[in-house]
Amino acid sequence: MAIDHLDGRIILLLAREPRIGVLEMSRRLGVARGTAQARLDRLQSNGVIRGFGPQVDPAALGYPVTAFATLQIRQGQGADVRAHLATVPEVLELHTTTGTGDMLCRLVARSNADLQRVIDRVVGFDGIVRASTAIVMENPVPLRIIPLVEQASLGE
């Protein structure tokens, strides 16, 4: 479950140069190819590395506007709302949370005007009582994992 230092280096290396092969990886790490391969396999079957899917930039796809919407759900409608939101392509992510809202979702849109359409589509559903939206202006820290990997592979 926890990862050791070599695992950490593997992940960092892959993060920096994702298209690297196992052989090149083993050379950089100074271990035998079999070792690198075994470690990588283990990380994947452990679920530490979930995959190597392409990281697609919504902005480059024509969706430069990101927003977060906090939703309040009518009692007992959670499952319906989840199913509804899953059908909206502009909903990139959905969490159920504690706190003032019941759900938090990440949206994208083609423009601020288009965001209105997306929000209408998201909110135009019976189980949603209230929604409050925050439009993202800047993204000073894009989704990252490397500092955490470093932390995890040092401490353990």
Add this chain to the structure above:
Amino acid sequence: MAIDHLDGRIILLLAREPRIGVLEMSRRLGVARGTAQARLDRLQSNGVIRGFGPQVDPAALGYPVTAFATLQIRQGQGADVRAHLATVPEVLELHTTTGTGDMLCRLVARSNADLQRVIDRVVGFDGIVRASTAIVMENPVPLRIIPLVEQASLGE
């Protein structure tokens, strides 16, 4: 900038089987290898595909708790706060937003108790006036891009 149907199929294919090679890809798509290669190169230099970094699961690293914190910042302290948050490994993502809060950040922690430590570290900084945190219970829609790619590659 916009992507066509073939680009869309390339991304979908890569999302499903990320470790696929260009040759295999061209076979599946029914195009020449050079074409697949050229398209892939273009998608990457366009920035549509930002990379193929490993998708690491924080839970598998020992950080099973996720939370979102909304921060209110003292006027003019934005840059300092951003720099501060960038140094905290448990801050996976940071956005500046319109709306009630000024910033929204995604946090992870080793446990609910550990979340307190993380929040203290995040909030224990002069420019932050107020923070409200929502702990994630479930994640019915994990970060996804495929429906959007489908939409974008059909419509254009």
Add this chain to the structure above:
DNA sequence: GTACGCCTGCACATGTTGCCCAGTGATCAG
């Protein structure tokens, strides 16, 4: 009609993968 971009199909040298093996050193139970 001509230049251009995009695609096809082919070829080559080189590098990589998946798979096999034998051997070493550390750890641990009996």
Add this chain to the structure above:
DNA sequence: CTGATCACTGGGCAACATGTGCAGGCGTAC
């Protein structure tokens, strides 16, 4: 101490993929 297990090394092999280059077809824009 003995034997078992495990992770790692280092090597070898056939099959396959990659980067690259090139000639030619086809539709579009001007």
